Amino acid sequence: MDIAVGDIIVMKKNHPCGCNRFIVLRIGVDFKIKCEKCGHEVMTPRVKIVKKIKNVIKENTASDSSNA
Numbered sequence: 001m002d003i004a005v006g007d008i009i010v011m012k013k014n015h016p017c018g019c020n021r022f023i024v025l026r027i028g029v030d031f032k033i034k035c036e037k038c039g040h041e042v043m044t045p046r047v048k049i050v051k052k053i054k055n056v057i058k059e060n061t062a063s064d065s066s067n068a
Contacts, residue, residue, distance in 0.1 A: 001050055003027060006059035008036070011052050015040070020054075 003009065007024045014020045019037035026032035031049045034041045 008057040010055040012054045
């Protein structure tokens with residue numbers, strides 16, 4: 001699974017605040033993610049995150065191609 005910093009991951013279950021979308025802040029052995037609605041940050045092992053992901057929304061890279 002190809003996930004980068006800045007991507008938005010949609011989880012199978014909702015966060016207690018009701019949102020299921022998280023912004024990826026850091027990747028590695030652990031993932032640091034931030035809830036889009038309440039701003040709560042969580043660090044979790046990669047294996048747990050990968051099992052719970054429903055969808056990945058890639059960061060908009062259109063600004064990179066417009067520099068040419």
